[in-house]
Amino acid sequence: MSLLKVGSLSAEKGTKTQGFVTVMDTDTVIPVTLVNGCEEGKTVLITGGVHSCEYAGIQTAIELAKEIQPEDIKGRLIICHPLNKNGFEARRPSIVPEDGKNLNRVFPGNKNGTLADKIAYMQVNEFQNQADFYIDMHGGEAHEQLTPYVYYVGNSTEEAVEIARNAASVMDCKYMVRSGATTGAYNYCGLQGTPSILMERGCMGIWDREIVDLYKKDVHNILIHLGLMKGPMLQTQHKAKDLVDLIYLNSDVAGCWYPSVDAGDEVKEGQKLGEIRDYFSNLLAIYYAEYDGVVLYRASALWVDKDSNIFCYGKPE
Known part of the structure; x- marks a missing residue:
């Protein structure tokens, strides 16, 4: 070698x-x-x-x-x-x-x-x-x-x-x-x-x-x-399945972000994903799921900028 x-x-x-x-x-x-x-x-x-x-x-x-x-x-x-x-x-x-x-x-x-x-x-x-x-x-x-x-x-x-x-x-x-x-x-x-x-x-x-x-x-x-290491596979709890048609949701406005679901949650079409409010708690934007799917990740910060990524979810294949 x-x-x-x-x-x-x-x-x-x-x-x-x-x-x-x-x-x-x-x-x-x-x-x-x-x-x-x-x-x-x-x-x-x-x-x-x-x-x-x-x-x-x-x-x-x-x-x-x-x-x-x-x-x-x-x-x-x-x-x-x-x-x-x-x-x-x-x-x-x-x-x-x-x-x-x-x-x-x-x-x-x-x-x-x-x-x-x-x-x-x-x-x-x-x-x-x-x-x-x-x-x-x-x-x-x-x-x-x-x-x-x-x-x-x-x-x-x-x-x-x-x-x-x-x-x-x-x-x-x-x-x-x-x-x-x-x-x-x-x-x-x-x-x-x-x-x-x-x-x-x-x-x-x-x-x-x-x-x-x-x-x-x-x-x-x-x-x-890949054949680089020897021995049996270590035991796992999960078998990964494909998610498709991912939606990467960006914020329409800047403000305080209040998610309604967590990463890993299953969501239904029309279910509320979260909302953005101003410093006086006035509602600025609200977001709903476009289809049944699984949340891969979401923003966890209280503040989000306009056009920042706040949500990602996909459909199990």
Whole structure:
């Protein structure tokens, strides 16, 4: 097996290397772990912290980077923990603080752009281009409540979509969604023909031992499924089923947000989803379900801006 190398870090076959990779022409660094297995196999990229305050995915990546050893895997792992280190340390949800850009909205990036553009460019050209499979770990930030679910790429080759869906199906959650988007780290990877998934677990800026352990179980099962790890699948409680025709509901006005249902709830057509009121409790807007479905996530912050995403729900297939 060839040398595994990212930036200034490298790992020979049967070795593990941890350190920081510098983003081109900047002082910004990314904590990275390279695990080059003792046997040949696929190369899997794992990222946490593309969104900087989605803590469950970040802590899971940190622990996986510490725990997985070369003798544990058949193949190679590249783990970024977290990708947006500056946003994580600044406690700035979703964005790179130096330029105010949402990192997951600038892929494939630009080597001549601002810091977010350069991080995305490096992610694509140093990390993604070596991967046979990509796992991007997310979770609800402080303003988001969600139920565990997983996206798999939909805009890719038929083979890549099938591989991604099969891997997504072993996550211990009730729902999975074929993504129709072309933006974001994992979707861009899919556009290049690499099977990719985005996992969602944990929400409202909270992580705890139970959430991280469930997240690690998800990743272990996916790595076993992909042939990187040996042994039987860890037991799961749920078998994911597809949700389709998702509605991503944005607010018509700014104001105080009062949801009527929670993430994971089933809703009926015409059921009230929530309302927005002003500072004097005057009603500004009210929202109803357009069909019977399941709530994947909703805004949990008391304040919402105009045109901000406040709800997502879909139909069980």
